[in-house]
Amino acid sequence: MSTKKTSKVIEEFQHSDLSTSFWMGFKATFYRNIKIIWQYKFTLFLGFVNTFAVASLFFYIGNIVPNQTINQDGYIVSSVTYIFAGSMLVDISTRILRKSMNSFTSEMKQGTFETLATQPFGLKRYFVSEITFEVLYSLVFSFIYYIPVLLIFPVFRGLNLSFLSVLSFLLVIFCVILFFFSLSLLTANITILVKRGREISMVVIGVMHLLSGSLFPLSLFPEWLRIIAYISPMTLAVQSFRLCLFGQETLMNGIVWGSVVMLILMSIVMLILFNLTYKKIYSKIRFKGTMHEY
DSSP states (O other), rough: OHHHHHHHHHHHHHHHHHHHHHHHHHHHHHHHHHHHHHHHHHHHHHHHHHHHHHHHHHHHHHHHHHEEEEEEEEEOOOOOOHHHHHHHHHHHHHHHHHHHHHHHHHHHHTTTHHTTTTTTTTHHHHHHHHHHHHHHHHHHHHHHHHHHHHHHHHHHOOOOOOOHHHHHHHHHHHHHHHHHHHHHHHHHHHHHHHHHHHHHHHHHHHHHTTTSSSSOOGGGHHHHHHHHHHSSHHHHHHHHHHHHGGGGGOOHHHHHHHEEEHHHHHHHHHHHHHHHHHHHHHHHHHHTOOOOOO
16 A cells, blocks of 8 residues: 555544544533533522513513603614513523633633543533533523513514514524624633633623613613624624514514624634634643643
8 A cells, every 4th residue: 555545544544533532522521411401400490480570570561661662773672572682682691601601610620621632532622512512501591491481472462473583583593692602612712811711701791781782772871882882793683683582573674684694704703713812822821731720
């Protein structure tokens, strides 16, 4: 066999071995975390009950708003939708980012990263698999918690759903999840360097939601802060989420279409930044030997 053919066979074997180790590692991580979810079954039940109580209160508050509508930057939504959509998006995005950072903080305290860096699974693959699970984990909790929201509004207000409106809503929520998945990866990278996951997540979440208009109209902001808020991709995301929730608008709306494009572009940018900064951060912590320190 020629040297060229031998090299090719070896390369294919190594690629196959890495792929196998990746999926085995991903599977092991997934099963481990599923068991963790089951341990929190009582927490899930209490969260469901708590959300039902809060959603009922929000529904009542929304109904006492004059005309039961709120004008936000030129578009009008029902006051109930305004409150529900804002609180849901804040909770889901906060849950994704905070759980991701808490997970990495816990792993750093246990010294897991130093071991993972020397295994075939690799630290970078662990980053992706762990963040992926935390996103799924957060969505499971959020779905169960917000079943009351998805029931209270239709029962008392009714729905006007169509295939396009449902598709639009699913696309918007997918783009929001993709955005926070990418943001979690990038933030986790920084966490490994500065060793402060919870603090970083709190700052990022606080700033993003303050400037997104998720809890109150942006018209309350001073002019200079409003300009900064409109630059944030979360501002468009919140607006489109409100418009699509309960089938009020579709992708034909300019705000909805613009938010989808913006969120996808920002996600791509953050994934590129993650890949670039990962290499530098990984080299630095290996050189200094501070991978496991917290």
